[in-house]
Amino acid sequence: MKFSLLLCVAFILCICKVSGQQFNKSINKDSLFKTILKDIPEEKKKELLNAYNSGSEGTKEFLLVMYSLPKSSKKELIENIKANYDKITLLKTAYAKLVPPNYTVSIEFNPENIITSTKESIDLKITLLKGTEAIVNQEWNLDFNSDKLKEMLASIGWNKETVKNIKKLLAEAHCISIENGKVATIGFARSGLGKYSYLLFNSSLTADKAKQYNDGCSYIFYGKNIVLEYAGGAFGPQCFPD
Structure with a gap:
């Protein structure tokens, strides 16, 4: 197994321990691995199979967690803004009204994860x-x-009903997170350890600003006041992988 993968295993296991996440012992590891293997490209199956079969129980659990993480793409990011533009802009406007003056609030809803209990x-x-x-x-x-x-x-003067309302607005926009500000950041989806988001400016970008937010890595200028963003995690792609 490559040294970088060993470092990655150690890092993720530490995160899981600190955050209280534990692999669900009721899950049959080998059965789950066979299911995961079906969606792995043929050229990568052998490498993954060798890593799994030769790994410790901790390594196996790490691989199962990593390959079960949600997956998304730039294509899905774009398709969603096309299909739900009005709902995304409504989310931005409604959320900004909920946040008190002089505050910036970021909220993300994490789904239940059966694998990590x-x-x-x-x-x-x-x-x-x-x-x-x-x-x-x-x-x-x-x-x-x-x-x-x-x-x-x-x-900030919020309660459970406020959270329910925000969660509903996010769900209708098919998004998972939002942060207000001069530039609103709306998270579309997690993908592996990375995240796809929309940056919504209050007005259309100038030519210079559009160039700045079209760097071929983290940002893609989509049009008018919209920028697509990909933020890499601790490991894996740091720029748009697609």
Whole structure:
């Protein structure tokens, strides 16, 4: 197994341990692996098969988790903005109205994951701008009924109903996250350790700005006030892989 893969295994296992994620012991590893293998390109099957068969139980669990991660593409990103442009712009406008002045709020809804035995949760980041100072309150994988989530929501005048409304708006736009600001960032989908998003500006980009946001890596200028974004994770592609 390549050294980079070993580092990746160690890194992901550490993340899972810190975040309390554990592989679901009720899942038959070999059966799940056979299912995953069906969708792997022929030229990569042998390498993956060797890595799985020669790996420790921890390595096998890592490979199963990694190859079961959600997958998306630039094609799907574009198809969604074409099909749901009105709902995405409505999401941007409605969300901005919910956020108090001087605050930037980022929220993402994480689906339940049977493989890692994790429940549906919320990632929430609240930033208060006081002059030149930014006061940040951020938590990951918050339980919907946790006191911490309730406390954070109360700090910006939100409650469970607010969260339900945001979740509904995101679902209608076929998106998973949103952050307000001069440029709204709307997350479309996770893909492996990366993420596809839309950047929505308040007005059409100038020619210079469009060039800046069309760098052939993280950004693709889509048109008018819309930029497509791909953010890579700790490992894997750091630019648009497609």
